[in-house]
Amino acid sequence: MGSMTIAGQSFTVNQEAACGSSIAPTSQNFSSSGGTGSVSVTAGAGCTWMATSNAGFITITSGSSGSGNGTVGYSVAANTGAARMGSMTIAGQSFTVNQEAACSFSIAPITENFSTGGGTSGVGVTAGTGCSWTAISNAPWISIPNTTSGSGNGVVDYTVAPNSGAPRTGTITIAGLTFVVSQEGIEVCSYSINPTQAGFTGNSGTGSIVVTAASGCGWAASSSQSWITITSGTSGNGNGIVNYSVEENRLQILRQGTIIIAQNVVTVTQEACYFTFPFERSQDFAAQRVTSSLTVYSMDGCTWTAVSNHPWITINSGSSNRGTGTVAYEVAENTGPARTGTMTIAGQTFTVNQVAPGPCPYELRPQSESFAAANMTPFALNTEVDIKAPLGCEWTAVSNAPWINILRGQASGN
Structure with a gap:
């Protein structure tokens, strides 16, 4: 406040303070999945301000401008690449956003073989700081005694039980990746299938094949031709049934295809549809x-x-x-x-x-016929005249001479 003396009188001048502003907080950290946040703005009454994003992955969702105190809302997009940093300018102040890199995982080794006696081993996990993961056994004979989850780098220890049966394969899912465990067996797997041949008419049809195998002996079924489709039983363990369908044969030739189950061949023969x-x-x-x-x-x-x-x-x-x-x-x-x-x-x-509406078109073939004057046979001579006409066009034939007889003289179409 100040004053002036004018003509012996006092004149008072009042002036507002300069606009000042502050924000809180001034920075924020985000994981690779992104998220939302807010920033508080402190400013004098009547002091206007604006908020702008300086990075494409930062979006201001509310409070892009204001007067006096206020709040700026924003969102941070998920990060699929390397770590990154961006900023916003709010009421002339800089607000910094730091975002972690996208999580990536790897395991080593990716497979391991065991003898029938089983044993223990471990799988190394490589992951970024703060990137969490889990480990789950997908086979009852593979157990994870200790580490079933972690964050960042780590090791998953596991145990394989002894095997007294056929060779077997199981998996562990670690950080979404598959680790394969193979174990030798004592029993040698053998397979039989019934029937080994199937016949079909040209029409579509279905069939089934019985698979006989020891418990623990795995197998798979596949078709050699696109017109033979495995509808169920594409794989199994021990005894099982493979169901299949055969498409209609329009090739007008006999055809053959095969279904292979555990290296056993089923021959499928199909007649043609004529x-x-x-x-x-x-x-x-x-x-x-x-x-x-x-x-x-x-x-x-x-x-x-x-x-x-x-x-x-x-x-x-x-x-x-x-x-x-x-x-x-x-x-x-x-x-x-x-x-x-x-x-x-x-x-x-x-x-x-x-044809269009109107008289029916007719065509005679031939339009004339010649005969010899003397008929040397005891029978009358017969001949034919072909009439070409659209179906629905009726016609009649009438003889105009007594020595010409019409044997069939009425029809429709040809």
Whole structure:
């Protein structure tokens, strides 16, 4: 406060103190997983301030600006690399963030072999300071008597029990890593499978194989072909069952594959699915609504389907069949230009051509025929005229001469 004397009078001047501010704390340490924190700001009334992050892994979540006392909230992202340091500037003051490196682990050795008598040994663990880990035995004959957890570098001691049976393998999970223990056995493992051969029709199917082995004797099952799938029993110990499935055979040739179980081979033979189509792969239709049918011949057990690929062609029956079957379908009336659609029947494409509305097109083959004047046989001479017309287009044949007889003169389509 100060004053001036003006014309014998006193004039008083009052001035606020300069704005000052402080923060607490001024730094914070974080683990590699990151986290959140806050910083308190102390400032005079009416004194404004701002908070900004100077590092990409530090985010200000609240209190980016204020007036007087306040709090700045922030978060620190997880660290997947080396140790790092960043800062924030709050009310003109520097706040430091220190973050540890991401935890990484290694073990040595990664495997060890034991005789039937068993024994004890240890596994070294290498880890960063503050990086915690655990050790868990995954086999009842491997025990960890002392160190089951730790932080930073350490050693896991373990004991392997004597083995009076077949060779065996077990594991210990240490810091998320797998340590393998192999132990010799007294009994030699032998395996048998039943059956050793399996036969299937061309249709899909399933089968099973019985595995006989001594307790403790491990085995695995694998397929040599993609059309044979192991559905259960891909591995086991002692006796067990392997279940498998066989896809439908559409190759139209017999095929063979194998399933291998503990070096034993099961031969799988599958017949082909044959489909016979005693009809043309396309058909012409008149413009009006027409129904028709097709018969597909196949072996018993071979499945097939019929699907329309266009909305104006409808499958009325026979959309799903096993063995020989008939597909009944309908072609809707056409009120527009000529059109073409398809059906997929037993994996084959059947084309439907439908003419535009109007007179039906007809074609005669041949259009004329010549005969000798003298018939040297005691029988009348017969011949045929082929009529090509869309299905649904009806026609008749009439003789215009008394010495020409029509034997069959009415039909629809060809």
